[in-house]
Amino acid sequence: MINLTNYEIYFLDYAEGCLDKDTVGELMDFIGQHPQLKEELEAFSILSIPSDNSVELPFSALLKDNEDAFSLSAITSSNCDYWFAAYYEGDLNSKQEVVMNDFLKKNPHQKVSFNAFEKTKLETLTTIYPNKRALKHFDLTILRKPLIWSAAAVLAGFILISGYTGIDHNPITEPFKNISIIKNTPMDATKSTEAIKIDRTMPIAVSVLKYYKPTNQPNAIAITLQERAELINKLPAIEITEISTKNNHPLLRKSYDYVQVYQDVLLRDQLQEFARIEEMSLAGRVIYKTKQFLGQEIGSIPHITFYDMARYGVEGFNEITGNDIALKRSKDSNGKLLAFAFGNENFRVASSKKDKTE
Amino acid sequence: MTVADYNRCVDINANAVYRFILKNLRDADRAQDVVQEVFAKMWEKRDDINSEKSKSYLFTAAYHTMIDTIRRDKRTTLIDNYSNHGSYDQKQYTGAKKVIEEALQRLPEIQRIVVMLRDYEGYSYQEIGEITNLNESQVKVYIYRARLALKNYLVSIDNLI
Numbered sequence: 001m002i003n004l005t006n007y008e009i010y011f012l013d014y015a016e017g018c019l020d021k022d023t024v025g026e027l028m029d030f031i032g033q034h035p036q037l038k039e040e041l042e043a044f045s046i047l048s049i050p051s052d053n054s055v056e057l058p059f060s061a062l063l064k065d066n067e068d069a070f071s072l073s074a075i076t077s078s079n080c081d082y083w084f085a086a087y088y089e090g091d092l093n094s095k096q097e098v099v100m101n102d103f104l105k106k107n108p109h110q111k112v113s114f115n116a117f118e119k120t121k122l123e124t125l126t127t128i129y130p131n132k133r134a135l136k137h138f139d140l141t142i143l144r145k146p147l148i149w150s151a152a153a154v155l156a157g158f159i160l161i162s163g164y165t166g167i168d169h170n171p172i173t174e175p176f177k178n179i180s181i182i183k184n185t186p187m188d189a190t191k192s193t194e195a196i197k198i199d200r201t202m203p204i205a206v207s208v209l210k211y212y213k214p215t216n217q218p219n220a221i222a223i224t225l226q227e228r229a230e231l232i233n234k235l236p237a238i239e240i241t242e243i244s245t246k247n248n249h250p251l252l253r254k255s256y257d258y259v260q261v262y263q264d265v266l267l268r269d270q271l272q273e274f275a276r277i278e279e280m281s282l283a284g285r286v287i288y289k290t291k292q293f294l295g296q297e298i299g300s301i302p303h304i305t306f307y308d309m310a311r312y313g314v315e316g317f318n319e320i321t322g323n324d325i326a327l328k329r330s331k332d333s334n335g336k337l338l339a340f341a342f343g344n345e346n347f348r349v350a351s352s353k354k355d356k357t358e
Numbered sequence: 359m360t361v362a363d364y365n366r367c368v369d370i371n372a373n374a375v376y377r378f379i380l381k382n383l384r385d386a387d388r389a390q391d392v393v394q395e396v397f398a399k400m401w402e403k404r405d406d407i408n409s410e411k412s413k414s415y416l417f418t419a420a421y422h423t424m425i426d427t428i429r430r431d432k433r434t435t436l437i438d439n440y441s442n443h444g445s446y447d448q449k450q451y452t453g454a455k456k457v458i459e460e461a462l463q464r465l466p467e468i469q470r471i472v473v474m475l476r477d478y479e480g481y482s483y484q485e486i487g488e489i490t491n492l493n494e495s496q497v498k499v500y501i502y503r504a505r506l507a508l509k510n511y512l513v514s515i516d517n518l519i
Contacts, residue, residue: 129372129390132368
């Protein structure tokens with residue numbers, strides 16, 4: 001349907017002879033209704049590009065693919081436009097360029113046409129597709145249900161193990177805070193080849209020190225040996241029976257200071273504790289550590305719950321990662337469990353929207 | 359073609375395909391639709407497409423999709439009221455650029471397409487032939503005809519002015 005918003009298309013098609021008989025009739029009717037457009041239609045005819053049929057194309061030459069495509073048709077005023085087009089397309093060989101230039105010298109009025117071809121080269125566009133990201137695709141890993149459960153189990157295990165290994169509420173670690181004033185200046189020491197006998201009446205660190213005689217000068221030490229000894233004497237004693245050099249104990253170092261000795265003894269103690277529970281099942285270990293965490297007596301009848309273990313796990317996770325995630329549960333006035341909540345100030349996962357947290 | 363190859367292809371070619379389509383359809387919304395359709399086709403067939411040939415595939419698909427679109431909606435393809443939604447705006451053209459733009463739009467469809475593939479994308483005759491299902495000689499003829507028509511339009515405008 002020709003109307004005032006699209007008539008120019010039909011004018012152009014008409015000028016180029018692209019309209020069928022019926023549409024031409026429709027166009028003439030439209031012009032009859034809008035006689036003011038008749039002049040515009042005539043202008044279109046003047047401006048229209050010659051149709052393909054009106055262009056005298058040296059097909060016989062152009063349709064050949066070889067380099068001498070134009071050699072069959074010498075350049076003339078009637079076909080020179082194709083030579084010019086070929087020139088700007090880079091299709092002329094050097095000989096043909098010479099021929100064309102000679103032609104232009106002899107026919108300088110063709111220079112306008114030649115130069116006009118240069119302007120037909122379309123300039124690069126800079127338009128940008130507005131939503132490129134929407135076209136992209138990304139890999140999605142679809143977890144099958146068993147895999148989801150496996151992943152959940154691994155995550156839960158991670159949290160539990162984090163708590164298991166990450167928390168040590170043994171008060172024996174506390175003394176470290178009190179001996180921080182000792183300068184951690186190492187003393188070179190010579191290691192005794194004899195088995196180290198621990199004097200049960202003395203703090204273990206001092207006992208060990210007996211077998212590691214400092215070889216550097218006392219003035220190189222930040223505090224005196226006496227001062228160190230006094231400080232160490234204030235530390236709680238640890239009961240161990242023997243540290244032997246024969247079995248190449250990993251805790252015996254070539255260089256020692258008191259703090260290191262004490263740390264090593266603590267570590268040994270911890271290792272012993274681990275050794276004690278090493279024979280336990282995983283569940284046993286978790287219960288053991290959780291009871292420690294809850295302050296329950298080891299060996300008593302377990303009354304810890306999964307919630308206790310999860311809380312312990314979250315605690316360990318927080319300690320390792322520096323997070324402040326809380327695990328809470330809500331109960332009604334009768335003590336009946338309503339919901340669990342897990343999160344911190346930035347996120348919250350809850351099994352219920354009720355906000356009655358413990 | 360991997361997902362990464364596909365996404366790289368989007369990065370490299372989406373703008374060029376869009377420009378090619380937009381220049382022909384002159385309607386930003388429809389051009390975007392065609393681009394989406396073309397990339398959707400490519401995604402579906404990514405397993406069969408060699409990433410080195412992805413650009414050629416894209417333009418071939420773009421060409422055919424565009425032709426289908428034009429034929430489906432022929433009566434509205436040349437509306438001069440460009441869409442305001444896209445970044446395409448006729449006002450950006452002035453002087454000679456405007457004239458060549460007008461002349462380009464007056465070219466027969468196939469001539470306009472081949473000359474655009476030639477100038478904007480720098481395709482060889484052979485590559486254009488592969489995209490448009492024409493042989494090399496036909497491409498050459500269409501391009502020469504297009505150049506001649508553009509030149510004639512430019513000269514005629516100069517004469518009128």
